Amino acid sequence: MTEPKYKRILLKLSGEALMGDGDYGISPAVIRRLASEIREIVELGVQVALVVGGGNIFRGAGLAAEGMDRVTGDHMGMLATVINGLALQDSLEREGVYTRVMSAIKINEVCEDYIRRRAIRHLEKGRVVVLAAGTGNPFFTTDSAASLRAIEVDADIMLKATKVDGVYSADPMLDSSAVRYDRLTYDEVLERRLMVMDATAIVLCRDQNMPIMVFDVTQPGCLMNAVTGKAIGTVVER
Ligand code: UDP
Numbered sequence: 001m002t003e004p005k006y007k008r009i010l011l012k013l014s015g016e017a018l019m020g021d022g023d024y025g026i027s028p029a030v031i032r033r034l035a036s037e038i039r040e041i042v043e044l045g046v047q048v049a050l051v052v053g054g055g056n057i058f059r060g061a062g063l064a065a066e067g068m069d070r071v072t073g074d075h076m077g078m079l080a081t082v083i084n085g086l087a088l089q090d091s092l093e094r095e096g097v098y099t100r101v102m103s104a105i106k107i108n109e110v111c112e113d114y115i116r117r118r119a120i121r122h123l124e125k126g127r128v129v130v131l132a133a134g135t136g137n138p139f140f141t142t143d144s145a146a147s148l149r150a151i152e153v154d155a156d157i158m159l160k161a162t163k164v165d166g167v168y169s170a171d172p173m174l175d176s177s178a179v180r181y182d183r184l185t186y187d188e189v190l191e192r193r194l195m196v197m198d199a200t201a202i203v204l205c206r207d208q209n210m211p212i213m214v215f216d217v218t219q220p221g222c223l224m225n226a227v228t229g230k231a232i233g234t235v236v237e238r
Contacts, residue, residue: 005229008047008123010150010158011038012143015056017161017217018084025056026087035091037223038128042097046227047123049153050130051146052088054080060138074138078105081142085132086110098127104136104145116152123153143197147204158210159226160197161217166234167194184236196236211237 013034020027042048057080063073085101092099100122101111112118114131122129134145143160150158167189170178186206189196196202196214205212215226215233225232 002044002224002228004041004044004046004227006046006156006227008049008153008155009041009227010049010051010146010153010155011223012051012053012146012158012160013084013088013217014053014142014161015080015084016053016163018052018087019056026084031087031091032094033220034217035088035095035097037221038092039095039097041223041227042126042128044224044227047126048128049119049123049149049155050088050128051134051142051149052081052084052130052132053142054078054084054134056080057083071138078133078136081134082107082111082132085130088130092128092130098125099130100127101130101132104131104133107133119149120153129153141198141201143201144204147197147201147210150210151204151208155210158205158212159223160212160214161222162214163216163218165216165219165232167196167214167236169194171195181234182231184234185238186236189236196234202236205236206238209238211235 018026018031020030054077058076060074060077064070082103089099089101102114103111104114106113119129131149134142166180168178168180172178186202189202213233213235
């Protein structure tokens with residue numbers, strides 16, 4: 001049996017990754033496929049912590065642009081990530097994967113609170129931990145939450161799921177001369193303002209030396225390829 005290169009990963013799934021071809025909400029087919037791919041790596045013995053976004057439902061900045069109070073908008077965005085987390089939990093458990101949703105804001109009727117040591121214990125027992133509600137604070141993103149949690153739970157790498165197969169010098173959809181990088185340093189990402197994650201998230205990973213792999217989550221087998229160390233996507237490291 002293939003040996004995983006990474007024993008514990010933090011997977012960042014944006015809300016968009018759950019949306020499929022639609023422009024809002026959750027695609028049942030997409031979430032089923034993701035759950036099945038996650039099951040495969042769990043069966044390989046990989047411990048999986050998952051940070052889920054909420055952009056498929058609400059984003060605080062978008063709501064603020066339409067006139068809503070920003071903090072209220074961010075609270076709505078964080079609650080949106082809990083909705084996505086519950087949907088992922090449901091799909092994963094249908095696949096037979098034990099899953100716990102842990103929220104950074106207390107919603108005890110629907111999920112556990114995020115308590116670092118308890119999250120690590122779930123991981124050690126082979127349960128997937130879905131970390132919802134971002135950092136629990138407005139003005140942050142779930143990318144920053146992903147960096148923070150990856151470091152807190154001592155993940156070997158953060159896998160940042162996107163719809164492109166890595167980081168490019170320019171938008172490959174708009175510029176045919178754009179080149180894809182196999183490897184970048186954190187400072188290159190920051191200096192060239194490459195669209196990997198927001199600066200807060202990158203700086204946190206840089207300062208704590210947490211490697212990031214940016215890869216195309218729409219490709220079947222992507223998670224297995226990522227955890228077994230296949231050369232996919234772009235790796236950002238020191
Ligand atoms: N959010 C927040 N604090 C956090 C993480 C998220 O306030 O620590 C809010 C913010 O409004 C954000 C929304 O939740 O727009 C959804 O998260 P994000 O935009 O990161 O989701 P993604 O783009 O990954 O789907």
